[in-house]
Amino acid sequence: MALYFPKHITEYKLAKDLFTRGKDIIVSSEIQELKGYTQHGTTSVFEHCVSVAKFSLLFAYAIERRFPGFEIDKTSLVRGALLHDYFLYDWHESDPSHRLHGFTHPGTALRNAEKDFELNEIERDIICKHMFPLTIVPPRFRESVIVCLADKWCALCETFKIDVSAYLIYRVNYHLALENGDLTIRHGRDEVEQIPA
Numbered sequence: 001m002a003l004y005f006p007k008h009i010t011e012y013k014l015a016k017d018l019f020t021r022g023k024d025i026i027v028s029s030e031i032q033e034l035k036g037y038t039q040h041g042t043t044s045v046f047e048h049c050v051s052v053a054k055f056s057l058l059f060a061y062a063i064e065r066r067f068p069g070f071e072i073d074k075t076s077l078v079r080g081a082l083l084h085d086y087f088l089y090d091w092h093e094s095d096p097s098h099r100l101h102g103f104t105h106p107g108t109a110l111r112n113a114e115k116d117f118e119l120n121e122i123e124r125d126i127i128c129k130h131m132f133p134l135t136i137v138p139p140r141f142r143e144s145v146i147v148c149l150a151d152k153w154c155a156l157c158e159t160f161k162i163d164v165s166a167y168l169i170y171r172v173n174y175h176l177a178l179e180n181g182d183l184t185i186r187h188g189r190d191e192v193e194q195i196p197a
């Protein structure tokens with residue numbers, strides 16, 4: 001039983017889809033803070049979350065295509081994926097409170113996300129179950145299972161420095177710059193690029 005990615009969905013279209021579905025989160029100044037924290041290798045937490053949202057969307061389109069009638073709430077999927085690591089600290093810094101990061105950060109991310117955004121039940125489940133099976137309670141929704149798998153795939157690629165989302169991340173930052181109207185793409189805390197007028 002083959003599951004293949006629809007060829008007509010390009011990185012360009014995915015970036016637009018992702019930005020539209022997660023716009024309120026991506027344009028918030030709070031989520032931009034994630035550009036200042038490293039997740040795996042040289043990937044920031046922001047880039048990781050966008051990459052997980054991309055693969056979650058891709059998996060969702062592939063599943064819906066393979067199993068017509070099996071619907072996935074793609075907006076909750078993207079919003080949950082964007083916020084799944086919203087823990088807002090550098091887990092590489094040696095600090096006693098970071099020792100159990102793998103187990104505790106889904107709860108921290110959920111508390112932060114609930115403070116800053118309005119979440120539905122699916123989005124809350126995506127965030128707090130994404131580390132399954134490390135955290136023992138399994139995902140409750142199909143969307144949470146998809147993000148859980150996409151997260152592991154992205155973590156693997158980032159750890160081995162396999163670039164799978166650079167163009168899409170660039171496009172998301174491009175949409176953000178256009179939305180802000182300042183034509184400045186902010187890749188990281190200090191790394192900025194001007195969009196040619």
Ligand SMILES: [Fe+2]
Nearest residue numbers: 084085105130
């Ligand atoms: Fe995580």
Ligand SMILES: [Fe+2]
Nearest residue numbers: 048084085151
């Ligand atoms: Fe993650």
